[in-house]
Amino acid sequence: MSHVGVPRGTVRKRRSLALLTTGVLTIPVLAGCSSGSEETSRGVPQDIAPAARETVTDGSTVNWAVDALPVTFNAFQADADSATTRITGALLPTLFPMDKSGQPKLNPDYLESAKVIEREPKQVVLYKLNQQAVWSDGREIGAPDFVAQWRALSGKDSAFWTARNSGYERIEKIERGADDLQVRVTFSKPYADWRSLFSPLYPKEITGSPDAFNDGARTTLKNTAGPFVLRSVSKAKGTVTLARNPRWWGDKAKLDTLVFRAVAAKDRTQALADGTVDVADIDAATADRITLARRDRGSNGQPPAHGPGSEITPAAALRSWALAHGSDEDAAEIAQAAREKNRKAVVAYATEQKALRDFAVRKSLEPAYTQLALNGESGPLADDRVRRAVARALDRQELAQTVLGPLGLPAKPLGSHLALAGQPGYKDGSGALGDQNTKEAQALLADAGWTRGGAAQLPKDTKAGSEAEKKGDKDAKEDKDTKEGAEAEKETAEDAKKDEDKDAKTEKSEKESKEEKADEEAEDEKGDKKAGRSSEDSAASRDEGLYIVGEDNKPGAQAPAHASASGASGLHVIAPARTAAAQSAALLHQAGVLGEDGTVAAQDKQPGGAAGAYAPVGTAAPAPAAAKGQLGKDGKTLTLRFVLPSGPGSQSLRSVGDKIAAMLEKIGIGTEITKVPDESYFKDHIASGEYDLALYSWPATAYPATDGRPIYAKPEPATDGSLLVEQNYTRVGTDHIDQLFDQAAAELDEKAARELMKQADARIWAAAGSIPLFQRPQLVAVDKKLANVGAFGFAAPRYQDIGFKNRQAAGSPADRKK
Numbered sequence: 001m002s003h004v005g006v007p008r009g010t011v012r013k014r015r016s017l018a019l020l021t022t023g024v025l026t027i028p029v030l031a032g033c034s035s036g037s038e039e040t041s042r043g044v045p046q047d048i049a050p051a052a053r054e055t056v057t058d059g060s061t062v063n064w065a066v067d068a069l070p071v072t073f074n075a076f077q078a079d080a081d082s083a084t085t086r087i088t089g090a091l092l093p094t095l096f097p098m099d100k101s102g103q104p105k106l107n108p109d110y111l112e113s114a115k116v117i118e119r120e121p122k123q124v125v126l127y128k129l130n131q132q133a134v135w136s137d138g139r140e141i142g143a144p145d146f147v148a149q150w151r152a153l154s155g156k157d158s159a160f161w162t163a164r165n166s167g168y169e170r171i172e173k174i175e176r177g178a179d180d181l182q183v184r185v186t187f188s189k190p191y192a193d194w195r196s197l198f199s200p201l202y203p204k205e206i207t208g209s210p211d212a213f214n215d216g217a218r219t220t221l222k223n224t225a226g227p228f229v230l231r232s233v234s235k236a237k238g239t240v241t242l243a244r245n246p247r248w249w250g251d252k253a254k255l256d257t258l259v260f261r262a263v264a265a266k267d268r269t270q271a272l273a274d275g276t277v278d279v280a281d282i283d284a285a286t287a288d289r290i291t292l293a294r295r296d297r298g299s300n301g302q303p304p305a306h307g308p309g310s311e312i313t314p315a316a317a318l319r320s321w322a323l324a325h326g327s328d329e330d331a332a333e334i335a336q337a338a339r340e341k342n343r344k345a346v347v348a349y350a351t352e353q354k355a356l357r358d359f360a361v362r363k364s365l366e367p368a369y370t371q372l373a374l375n376g377e378s379g380p381l382a383d384d385r386v387r388r389a390v391a392r393a394l395d396r397q398e399l400a401q402t403v404l405g406p407l408g409l410p411a412k413p414l415g416s417h418l419a420l421a422g423q424p425g426y427k428d429g430s431g432a433l434g435d436q437n438t439k440e441a442q443a444l445l446a447d448a449g450w451t452r453g454g455a456a457q458l459p460k461d462t463k464a465g466s467e468a469e470k471k472g473d474k475d476a477k478e479d480k481d482t483k484e485g486a487e488a489e490k491e492t493a494e495d496a497k498k499d500e501d502k503d504a505k506t507e508k509s510e511k512e513s514k515e516e517k518a519d520e521e522a523e524d525e526k527g528d529k530k531a532g533r534s535s536e537d538s539a540a541s542r543d544e545g546l547y548i549v550g551e552d553n554k555p556g557a558q559a560p561a562h563a564s565a566s567g568a569s570g571l572h573v574i575a576p577a578r579t580a581a582a583q584s585a586a587l588l589h590q591a592g593v594l595g596e597d598g599t600v601a602a603q604d605k606q607p608g609g610a611a612g613a614y615a616p617v618g619t620a621a622p623a624p625a626a627a628k629g630q631l632g633k634d635g636k637t638l639t640l641r642f643v644l645p646s647g648p649g650s651q652s653l654r655s656v657g658d659k660i661a662a663m664l665e666k667i668g669i670g671t672e673i674t675k676v677p678d679e680s681y682f683k684d685h686i687a688s689g690e691y692d693l694a695l696y697s698w699p700a701t702a703y704p705a706t707d708g709r710p711i712y713a714k715p716e717p718a719t720d721g722s723l724l725v726e727q728n729y730t731r732v733g734t735d736h737i738d739q740l741f742d743q744a745a746a747e748l749d750e751k752a753a754r755e756l757m758k759q760a761d762a763r764i765w766a767a768a769g770s771i772p773l774f775q776r777p778q779l780v781a782v783d784k785k786l787a788n789v790g791a792f793g794f795a796a797p798r799y800q801d802i803g804f805k806n807r808q809a810a811g812s813p814a815d816r817k818k
Contacts, residue, residue: 043422047362051787056803065263065280074217078163090799091224092200097796102423127183132249142180148204159210190746193703227253227800238262254803273352293356308345362790366778367700377731387768389444400774414772418704425754432762455632631668639670640692647678705744732769
């Protein structure tokens with residue numbers, strides 16, 4: 001399942017762009033942090049229920065959920081996404097797929113060998129292809145396919161619409177060897193990551209012309225060379241169907257057909273229960289339901305002790321029964337309807353849970369990490385001292401525990417931008433920046449000029465009688481006039497409200513009475529609590545984009561008098577504008593916040609306005625200018641714009657964001673949290689630079705010198721004065737970081753190249769534009785009878801090995817008994 005916070009198409013686009021950092025940093029500790037022996041690290045193993053091929057049955061179909069149908073089957077185009085990668089992995093040659101430790105490994109299905117045979121005067125790589133390897137039309141895979149792909153991706157012909165050309169632009173020529181099965185590739189300058197090239201490899205019919213490359217491979221692939229071929233694409237059904245390749249020369253695919261089915265994240269629990277899909281990336285809430293379903297297997301037909309109705313107390317159930325069988329016919333009718341609705345919900349939930357027992361949750365760590373990005377282009381974060389202060393305020397262990405701990409996964413903060421734990425070359429370089437230290441963070445802010453009283457001080461060059469002061473006097477006068485007018489309008493509003501209340505007491509329709517009784521009965525059925533994580537996510541998604549004043553845990557915030565027992569406000573009151581005092585008074589009166597005389601009750605006089613007030617979706621949460629302890633400079637408070645996605649699948653990301661905001665508040669930094677729709681999160685905010693702080697992820701790579709450079713290299717100014725940031729959305733980089741990447745990319749000694757990458761990582765840490773937090777969890781629901789599929793971790797799937805276990809090998813005592 002794709003996640004908000006992962007740039008679309010990054011798996012392919014990472015090799016096409018360039019990065020940045022601000023200014024020159026004094027880094028006295030870098031040499032010690034980036035040298036020394038390689039750190040021994042263990043990654044979390046993959047969880048795929050491995051089984052020998054002889055124990056997997058031949059035939060059958062597997063349905064695999066993807067987020068959406070791929071827009072293109074051309075993995076080198078800008079709009080290629082995770083579905084493109086997943087599907088082409090079963091159809092096209094990958095010469096060096098990643099293994100379970102995150103290293104590139106030669107694929108014997110396509111290569112007999114591939115190695116550097118010359119280093120001087122120029123680097124030459126000789127590929128010897130598997131003699132049996134053929135395209136689905138019967139033609140041998142050979143040198144012409146390599147030549148066509150190089151020309152399409154070299155960047156020399158702008159007619160080819162490609163998202164990246166990293167590595168291909170270094171190729172000087174490609175020649176045929178002794179025959180078409182030998183390919184000699186000569187580089188104009190050394191290229192350490194040569195194994196990243198020609199994967200996936202497309203047939204020359206696609207890469208040989210701009211038309212075929214740009215358009216022909218978007219909707220179909222007529223010629224392939226994998227264990228499966230593309231049978232059909234159905235937009236109406238939302239499916240891409242693959243069939244076993246009759247010309248495949250390797251291990252025969254165990255499945256007859258493999259169907260990739262578009263299923264939105266919110267619909268996956270239902271799709272699993274309905275049997276629509278057999279494999280699906282899931283969130284923690286769905287994983288919990290599957291775990292509960294497996295636990296309840298021996299309940300002897302009793303309804304689950306969780307889900308709909310489980311929160312109803314005995315007293316509430318008794319009252320509901322009494323109402324349903326009472327003498328008040330109207331109340332009885334309403335109660336009976338509510339009880340019937342709840343009964344159906346319980347039955348539906350129990351049916352789903354019974355179906356979910358057939359699934360297992362396979363979990364590992366995804367080959368991707370979540371980072372806190374700090375936009376250093378302008379504002380307070382343009383100062384590296386402020387960025388470092390933000391980083392030193394973070395308890396990364398607590399943030400990792402928040403996401404990974406509840407899932408039973410190792411909750412250890414990530415220590416590198418360029419490798420993940422378990423990969424060769426991984427070393428914790430965070431020492432270049434320093435551990436969490438509140439005093440050090442505060443000292444950095446003080447050195448940058450941000451002080452406790454700074455928000456009340458005018459800039460040093462502001463003179464008496466200046467335009468700024470005159471404007472302040474004018475605003476003060478306007479506020480006074482508005483206040484006086486508001487009081488008069490408020491009195492009018494109170495009189496009108498009293499009349500309305502009087503009329504309301506004397507008139508009430510029979511329909512309204514029934515509706516109120518129905519609401520009461522529904523509340524009795526509902527109880528005070530909701531069970532299960534899915535309910536929490538649902539509640540959170542209903543409030544997405546809303547900033548609740550008084551429920552933000554700020555100083556002075558408290559629950560309103562009419563709050564429920566659970567502490568949640570029962571009414572949202574629209575936050576008024578200054579010119580809407582009358583409407584404000586009326587709304588507050590309805591909310592029960594005003595006293596009998598129309599004044600705000602003493603217990604509700606709190607900073608930030610009435611509890612329960614909110615702003616519409618997309619509105620930034622206002623940070624109180626006079627918040628206790630908040631820092632300022634030149635009359636401005638130190639407040640950062642924190643942008644987060646608002647979709648139901650991003651709940652854990654928002655929880656991390658809330659914790660970060662609380663950590664920053666402790667050192668005097670305020671945050672304006674803005675929750676925006678998932679679809680606009682990257683395009684309108686991250687890529688455009690409309691943020692100060694943001695959370696998003698980057699995928700792992702076996703080629704950090706190539707794939708990491710566009711993310712961390714220094715931006716270059718464009719001719720129009722704008723900044724060319726490529727994929728470095730933090731706008732933070734240095735020339736030295738760029739030089740280290742370039743040196744590593746040209747270093748053919750793997751050990752020396754890794755050492756250069758460690759040095760680059762230490763300097764990226766010190767620049768404090770990107771703060772790695774944790775490796776992301778990978779949760780996959782899989783039919784428990786399936787083998788060799790699940791949470792793959794680093795490794796690429798071997799699609800030909802996936803299938804259902806033979807009955808004889810299904811083998812647990814429980815299975816035999818059943």
